[in-house]
Each structure stands twice: as structure tokens, then as C-alpha cells.
Amino acid sequence: MQTELALFDSPQRREPQWVGQQTVLLPGFALERVEQLLPALRRVVHAAPFRNMTTPGGRTIAVRVTNCGELGWVSDLRGYRYSPLDPLSGQPWPPLPPVFLELAREAASQAGFADFTADACLVNSYLPGNRLTLHQDRNERDFSQPIVSVSLGLPATFLFGGHARADRTQKIGLQHGDVMVWGGEDRLRFHGILPLKDGVHPLLGARRINFTLRKAG
Ligand code: MD6
Ligand code: FE
Secondary structure, three states, X not given: OHHHHHHHHOOOOOOOEEEEOOEEEEOOXXXXXXXXXXXXXXXXXXXXXXXXXXXXXXXXXXXXXXXXXXXXXXXXOOEEEEEOEOOOOOOEOOOOOHHHHHHHHHXXXXXXXXXXXXXXXXXXXXXXXXXXXXXXXXXXXXXXXXXXXXXXXXXXXXXXXXXXXXXXXXXXXXOOOOEEEEOHHHOOOOEEEOOOOOOXXXXXXXXXXXXEEEOOO
């Protein structure tokens, strides 16, 4: 009985799935740390609240974002870039929680990227209906460094394209606790998120949180 309950309660990591030459989905990889990740996330969001940013073209980005770490990704009429200061407060971004750094390093090493040390973490908050259009992540200095992406809350469909915007995309389901690591030859592939479906997650409610750990500087 006890074992059954323990089995039922215990977070399940599943087999890694290679979705690109240097891109791996680690299903459930973050589950065993969720109890540390959520309070750490709450502290970050308390210091640097989620906000809507503006594209250089003047559109509002529906997905709300914040950052932690030495550098944070920002977008406004002047462009996309990394900044050491939160433009809302004029203060440095809150520090990267050690549990984020450890998770990123372990996940990256599973994908063959040894000694990954993130200095930036972009946190995205999606409500039902929010999507992220196809884009490349190219504001970081060193494209030899991978990106580690952690999904929490409602499930989402990730679109994974090629090196040109018009290339066909594959759909990858991302669930609460999944971690994706990508780098190398896949580092500049176009990608996005389909509109989030309605739902309520037992821990996070009606939203999805994604955070991506990067070496930006
Ligand atoms: C998201 N992720 O999962 C959006 N970018 O909500 C990204 O845009 C992303 O997951 C670079 C690397 C991994 C990612
Ligand atoms: Fe991205």
C-alpha cells in the first residue's frame, strides 16, 4: 500500500527524447525540484513583477515576462537586448536562484553540454489564448552555449522549425515539469508556442510558466 502511494505521488521522469541533432526533451526532469522552484520563482516575481513589453515595432507582447540573473532580456521601441537593470525599477534583476542554476547545469550535461553556467533567466507567463510567434533567440553573445527551457503549469504545444522562418515545423507537447535543452546546430532554429488552451493546473492555476536559462553575456 505504502509503495503504491509513494509511486503514485512520486514525480516521474521519463526517457529523454531527441527532437533535433542537439535538442533534447527531458520529460519530467524538473518535477523532483518543483517544491524548490515554485517558492524561488515567487521571490523573483515579487522583486521583479511580470509585465507586458513592447516590440521594437510598437506592438504589445501578450506573454508577460520578467527576468532574474545578472542580465535580463528586454524589448522596447529601441529593440531587443539584454540589460543588467530592470527598466521598471531601475534596479538589478533579482539574483538567479541556486536551484535554477543547478537544474540548468544538470539538464545541459544530459544533453552533452558540460559546465553550463547561466547568467540570465527569462521567465514567461502565459494565460489561455496567449501564443508566442515564431522567432529565433539571437540576442545572446555566444551561440555555442545552449538554452535550457523549463515548463510549469498548463501544457503547451511548442513549434520547432528550421533555420528559415518558412521551414516546416514539428509540434512538441510540453507538460508541467518538462525541460528542453537545445544548442549547437539547432541553436538558431525558429520556434514558437501555439495559443495556450484553457485549463486549470493543480499547482499553478490557469496559466503556464516557462523559464529559459541562458548564457547571455
Ligand atoms: C516557451 N520558449 O516555451 C518559449 N526559446 O514558452 C522559447 O522561446 C525558447 O523554450 C529558446 C529556447 C528554448 C525555449
Ligand atoms: Fe525562444
